[in-house]
Every structure is written in C-alpha cells, then in structure tokens.
Amino acid sequence: MDVSLDLLFNAVISGLLLGGFYAAVSLGVAISFGLLDIVNIAHPAFILLGSYVAFTANTVLGIDPILACLIAMPAFYLLGMLAYQVYYIAFERRDDQSLRGLSFFFGLLFITEVTLVLIFGVDYRLVQAAYIGPSLKLGIVELPLRLLVPFLVSMVMVVTLQLFLSRTFVGRAVQAVAQDQGALRLMAANPVKIKRIAFGISIATASLAGAFLIIIQPVEPSIGRDYIGRVFAICVLGGLGSFPGMVIAAMTLGIAESLTATFFGPSWAPAVSFGVLLLTLAVRPSGILGR
Amino acid sequence: MASLADRQAQPGWGALPFTLGLVLVAALIFSIGRWIDNSYVFFAGYVVAQYIVLGTAWNILGGYTGYVNFGITAFFAIGAYSTVVLYKLVPAVPLPVMIAVGGVLAGLVGFGTGYLTLRLRGVFFSIATLAMAVVVQTLITNWDFVGGARGAYVLRPRTAPLIGGEYVQYLFLVMLGLCVLALVTARSIERSALGYGFAAIRDDEAAAEASGVPTLRLKLIATALSGGFMGMAGAPLPYYVTYLDPSSGFSLNYAVNAIAMPLIGGTSSWLGPVIGAVVVGGLQEYIRVTISSAVNVLVAGVLLVVFVIAAPQGIVGLFQRKR
Numbered sequence: 001m002d003v004s005l006d007l008l009f010n011a012v013i014s015g016l017l018l019g020g021f022y023a024a025v026s027l028g029v030a031i032s033f034g035l036l037d038i039v040n041i042a043h044p045a046f047i048l049l050g051s052y053v054a055f056t057a058n059t060v061l062g063i064d065p066i067l068a069c070l071i072a073m074p075a076f077y078l079l080g081m082l083a084y085q086v087y088y089i090a091f092e093r094r095d096d097q098s099l100r101g102l103s104f105f106f107g108l109l110f111i112t113e114v115t116l117v118l119i120f121g122v123d124y125r126l127v128q129a130a131y132i133g134p135s136l137k138l139g140i141v142e143l144p145l146r147l148l149v150p151f152l153v154s155m156v157m158v159v160t161l162q163l164f165l166s167r168t169f170v171g172r173a174v175q176a177v178a179q180d181q182g183a184l185r186l187m188a189a190n191p192v193k194i195k196r197i198a199f200g201i202s203i204a205t206a207s208l209a210g211a212f213l214i215i216i217q218p219v220e221p222s223i224g225r226d227y228i229g230r231v232f233a234i235c236v237l238g239g240l241g242s243f244p245g246m247v248i249a250a251m252t253l254g255i256a257e258s259l260t261a262t263f264f265g266p267s268w269a270p271a272v273s274f275g276v277l278l279l280t281l282a283v284r285p286s287g288i289l290g291r
Numbered sequence: 292m293a294s295l296a297d298r299q300a301q302p303g304w305g306a307l308p309f310t311l312g313l314v315l316v317a318a319l320i321f322s323i324g325r326w327i328d329n330s331y332v333f334f335a336g337y338v339v340a341q342y343i344v345l346g347t348a349w350n351i352l353g354g355y356t357g358y359v360n361f362g363i364t365a366f367f368a369i370g371a372y373s374t375v376v377l378y379k380l381v382p383a384v385p386l387p388v389m390i391a392v393g394g395v396l397a398g399l400v401g402f403g404t405g406y407l408t409l410r411l412r413g414v415f416f417s418i419a420t421l422a423m424a425v426v427v428q429t430l431i432t433n434w435d436f437v438g439g440a441r442g443a444y445v446l447r448p449r450t451a452p453l454i455g456g457e458y459v460q461y462l463f464l465v466m467l468g469l470c471v472l473a474l475v476t477a478r479s480i481e482r483s484a485l486g487y488g489f490a491a492i493r494d495d496e497a498a499a500e501a502s503g504v505p506t507l508r509l510k511l512i513a514t515a516l517s518g519g520f521m522g523m524a525g526a527p528l529p530y531y532v533t534y535l536d537p538s539s540g541f542s543l544n545y546a547v548n549a550i551a552m553p554l555i556g557g558t559s560s561w562l563g564p565v566i567g568a569v570v571v572g573g574l575q576e577y578i579r580v581t582i583s584s585a586v587n588v589l590v591a592g593v594l595l596v597v598f599v600i601a602a603p604q605g606i607v608g609l610f611q612r613k614r
Contacts (some may be wrong), residue, residue, distance in 0.1 A: 039414045041361070041421065090600040098413050099558070102359045102499055102600040107596035110547045115588045225543065229422030236415070267433050267440075272424035281415055282407045 006140050011262040012255055013141055019254025020151030020217055023158055023247045024209040025227055026234040031161075031202035033232070034241030035178040036195050038087065042105040043231060044224035045112035046076065050210015051065035051219045052116060058127040065127045066153060069211035073204045080203025083108070084196045094230050109224070124218035132215060150176075150212035157208060161201070162243045174198040178241055226270055233277035239286060252276075306482075310475050317467040324463065325456075333459045337531060339572035340466040341524050345545065346552035346564030347473040348520030352513045353550070354558030355486060357493035358413050362404070362420030363546040365427040366397040366518045370525030371540050373397075375437045378445050378529065385452070386465055386527060393526030394519040400427075401518020402511055409510045428541045442536025445529040462527050473520050477561040479515075489513060512516030521549075544588050548572075551595035566606050 025047060032040040057068035091101035106231045111178050131145040165171035176184045181191045213219060234253055238245035253276055259267045324332050345363065352358050370393030377392060408419040413546050432440045451461030480486045488509045491499035500506045529535045548571065556567025571591055579587040602609055 029395060039417070044302060074552055086600065094603070096603060099353065100358050100554070100603055102361075102414070102417055104596060104599050106547070106550060107363060107592050107599070110543060110592040111589065111596065113543070114585075114592060118585055118589075127505070193373055228418075229425050232418045233422065236418075244386070265433075268429065271426045271429040274422040277422050278407055281411060281419060285411055285415070 007262060008259075009140060010142055011258045013143065014147060015255030015258030017143070017147035017151045017254070018216075018252055018258055019149070019247075019251030020154045021209075021212050022230060022234055022250035022254050024150065024154035024205065024212055025156060025237075026231045026246055026250055027154075027161065028202040028205040028209070028242075029231045029235050030238070030241065030243060030246045031174075031198055031205075032184040033235055034246075035174060035199055036202075037178075038084075038092075038195075038199065039102055040105055040199075040202070041102065041228055041232075042108040042112065043202075043206060044067055044227040045109045046079075046206035047210045047213060048116060048219065048221060048224040048228065049112060050076065050207040051214040052120060052210070053207065054211040054214050055120075055125045055219070058129075063214055064129055065211040066129075066149070066208070069207045073207045076207040077204040080200035081196050083203065087199075088192055088196070113221045113224060120184035120221065122220055122222075124220050125214070126218045127214050129215065148216050150215055153208065154212060157205065158243060158247060161205070165243075170194070170197060229270070229277060230273040233273040233280070236285070237276060237280045306475065306479050310471065311564060313471045314476055317471055321464055324460070329388070330457055330459055333457070333463045334531075335576045337459065337463045337466050338414060338576070339568055340463065340470050341528075342548055342552055342568040342572050343565055344466065344473045344520055344524040346556070347470075347477050347516045347561065347569050348524065349549045350553040350558055350561075350564045351477055351480065352517035354553055354563070355480065355489035355493065356510060356513050358409070358510065358513070359550075360420045360514075360517065361419040361546060361550070362415055362422075362424040362427075363521055363549045364541040365420070365424040365545070366401060366521035367525035367528075367542040367545050367549075368427060368431065368540045369400055370394065370538075371528040371535060372431055372437050373522070374526045374529045375445060375535060379436065379443075379588055382603070386461075386530070386546030390465070390469070390523050390526040394523035397522020397525070398515045398519030401521075402515040404518075405511050405514035409507060409514065424541065424546070428537050431540070431594045432537045438536065439580060440537060442534055442539075444534050447530050447533050448497045457529070465527055466524075469520075469523055474561050474565065475522075476516070476520075477564075481561060484510065485512065542572050544591070547588075547595065548591050551591040551598075553605075555598045555605055557593055557607030559604070562603050562606045570606065 025044075028046070029040060029043050032038045032043065037289050050072070054065035054068050057072075058065050059062045061068075087101065091104060131149045134145050136143040136145060136148065139212045152186065165175055173184065173189055174197070176187075176189075177191050177194050177198070184191050184194070217223075230253065234246060234249045237252070238247070238249035251272060256276065257269045257272045300309075306453075320336070324336060348361060348362060348366075348530065352360050356494065369392075373393040373396050377389050404419060404423055405416070408416045430484045431437060437443050449458065449460050451458050454461060454464065480489070488499070490506050491502075491504050492509060494507050496506055525540075528540070532539065552567030552571050553564040554567070555571055556565065557563030571594060575587045575590055578590060599603060604611070
C-alpha cells in the first residue's frame, strides 16, 4: 500500500479533531457511568435529540446549531433530572439497577429513536452554518472547520466541567457521591439530590454534543446506536470517572478510526471501537488512567 | 424473584409429559392454522413463534442469571446469515440442518463473548454485547459474498417438503418445533442443579462463588445456550423474508422485542416469555393491521418501560400476587 506522509498526517490530525468531538459525546457517560454508576445506555439517544433540536432551530429559525443547543441546555438539564428521578424511584431504591434498570434505558433509547423516526422520518438531515465547508490550510495540514469548531467548543466544555467538579461545592459533592454515598449522607448532604443534579448535567452535555454531531455528519435517527460502543469504549479505556483519561482515550479512538477509515475504508471504522472495548475489558479493565 | 423453596414447592409434571403436552399444543395450533387455511395466519404465527424462541433464549441468560444481553441481533443475524451462506454454497441443505449450523455458530460466538467479558461486572458484559451487534453488522456489511450492504435474495421453495401446502406452513411448523425445544430446555434448566446455580448467581454472585458454585462455567453455559437458541431463531429468517439486508437483519426491533417480551411476561419462569410473546406479538400484529406499522414498533418499547417500572415481576407476577 502506498502510504503517503501527507495522507497519514492528515488522517492523524482529523482523528485528533474527531477525538475532541468524541470527548464531548462521552462526557455525559463519564459522569453518569463513571461517577454515578448509572449505566445510561440511552445517552446517544439524548445526543440525537440534541441534533434534532439543532436541526429544527436551524431550518425553522435559522439559528446557529451550537447556539441553539446552548439555549436548549437547561431543558436537557431538567429532562435529565426527571429521568434520574424515575430511575431512582423505580430501580435504584429497589436495588434493581442491573436487569430492569438497564432494560429501562434500553427502552428509552428505542422509544426516542422510533419517535424521531415518526416525526422526522429516516432521511439524513443536516444544518447550515458558515463554518461547515471551508477548511484552514496550514502547510500540508488541512483543518476542516466543521471538525475544528466542535473540537474547540468541546474542549472548553470538558475543561469547564472539570473545573466545576474540582472547584465548586456541588462539584466536589458529586465526586464524593462517586466515592462513598454513606459518608456523604453523614455530612448532611442528600446523595439523591446530588446525583440528580449530576445526571441533569450529564444529559445537558448531550445537547451540545448533539449540535456537534449534526455539524460533523448528516444525522438520521438510528445512528445513535453506532455511538453506544464508541462512548463506552472511550469511558472504559479512559478509566471510569477520569476526565483527562477520557479525553486521551477519545483522541486515541478518533485517530484509530480515522486511520482505519483512510486506509481500509470508512465502512470498517465502527468495528474499531468494539475491538478497543473488548481488548480493554480483557487486558486492562481499569483503563489507562483508572483508579 | 422466586426463592429456591418456592421453586421446589412448584407442582410440576415430569419432563416427558411436559414435552408431550407442548408437542400436542403445537400440533393443535398448527392444525387450527391448517383448518383456517389462510397464509396470513402462518406469516403472523411464525413471527410470534420466533419471538417465543428469542424471548426464551434471552431469558435463559437474562432472567435466570441476571446478565443482560443487548446483542440479540448479533446472534440472530449470525443464524440468519449462516443460512444465506449455506444456501449460496449448497442450496439443497434441508432447513433443520441450516438451523443446527446457525445455532452452533451463534452459540460459539456467545461462548467467546462471555469468556472475554463475563469475569467482569455484569454491566460490562451488557455493553460489550451492545457493541458486538454493531461489529457483527459491520462485518456482514463488508462481506460481499452474502451481499454486503445490498443484501441477499433467497428463493423460497414453492411448496413445503413433507407436509405439502405453502412453504410458509413448513416454516411455521419448524419454528413451532424450535419453540418446543427452547421451552423444554428452559424448563428443565429451571428444575435442575444448573437452574439453582443460575438463580444463585442472579441473587448474589459473590456469595454463590464463595459457596462453591462454579459461576464462570455456569455463566458460559448460559451464554452459549442463549446465543445458540437466538441463532436458531434467526436461521429460517432468510426463507421467511426472502430478501435479507444488514439493516433489516440487524433491526433493533428484534432486540427490543426479545428483551421486552420476557420482562413483560415475567422472567422467573419459562411461561413468562411465552405470555409476553403472545401478548406483545399479538398486539403488534393487531396494531400493524389496524393502525400503522410505524406505531407497532413503538409498542414493545413503551410496554417495556411501563412494565419494568410498574410491574417488575411481569404478567406472571401479577397473577402470582393475587393468589
């Protein structure tokens, strides 16, 4: 195979940018699965919901997709709190998270997907924005703006949340929930309330991730499923609950997928995340930066 | 969840009378179908029977041991595509042989996945199976021999072997046979040491391990059996649909139905998946005919969520509480 240096270099760069987007997609799961121990496999469905919010706002009102999803974030936050409340009452309190709790999220995933199909149909949808199309050329490197903009906003989001978790009272309480719920209760903080807030935040990130998704690629309701494997591969590889680990893992996976797509064809890319996931689970289940 | 004492107190027939009884019921259903003599009955009946097998297969792992498999479509499609491959290589292979091959292949894949992930916490197994469905789909989509993304055509023979009549009658009969096989297997697991081991894993895996239950080996048996039956349920599919492409063979509907039906019916016994499949499958057929096929796929998802929240023991549990 003729591997030109240009091609390789560009594949790595676009993989890196893609990884930034994957970090945004995985951020919510890093919170819900990594910190709260809630296996929210419906997360990609919430991301798709974000994509369709961006699509609707963009086509009907002509608003920038990222801006639209920023505005929609509080609504997603409330939706997340509601979802957690149902989950808590029906499963966590009964200590029945594994079988029925998982099936609950699976059902949510399916209902969201079918509802989106019923409303928007199965056609691919896309959005219009100034930064979709042109790219920045630096020597041989080409930076497509539609990858660069989500990458930058996503990094801002990850850093903001990391600061929130380590600097604010609520953020520290969220980390405390991850470590020892009983101890938190002894400190007179209500773990359920903290978890509700944290889960709300995790769903709120899905809104922005949804905007990135529809900027990067055309969206149809069933593509959310492709992201389940990716998201959990990234979270497991990164070590559950560690944001820096998650970012490294997201970029690794992004580069691996980009190289696969460039040299073997894009139809093979979805298999990469599964390989990574199985390998991690078999070899080092605690991830790169795991506790 | 039924405790061990409850289970032993269950009044029950022996395995042989139970099998004969099921065969009788299946024969009765089939002769009613023959008597009505309308091919729609067979097409609809096939779907319900297929979901009984799928639901029972899922329940062997999910209901008995508590490990949730989301990769149903992977196993199901392995069975379906093994039939496509056999059909392309040797079209004369009889259907039951194809089913056996599909079952063995899917069982082996189940064993392999289980071996890699079952030593970890249960959720990792669930996530791995979800991802596996995507990967098997990627492999099939890229495999030109079975049609790749374009799909493959399988010619359905005009008449059924042995019994005469339309071929779909034969498909229905074969699927009924698979139902009997799956249900007898599930019920004998429930009543054997294997079933008690499974229940011990579900209730407290660490305690089971500590009291000498070989948990990993039991879990691998459950995954292989469960995967195998899913493959068997999928093997006749190419003849049923006559055109199989990855997006229909890996449709999320199969996965949602196979999970929803046992959970709606009740996961603690072999009867649950049957009730779930008959109720939900029947409802879906009804809605598909009267309202629309788009709404019909929503039914299983909504019922699944409602039941896991409001009636965790399923329909079987509702009746047990009344007694």
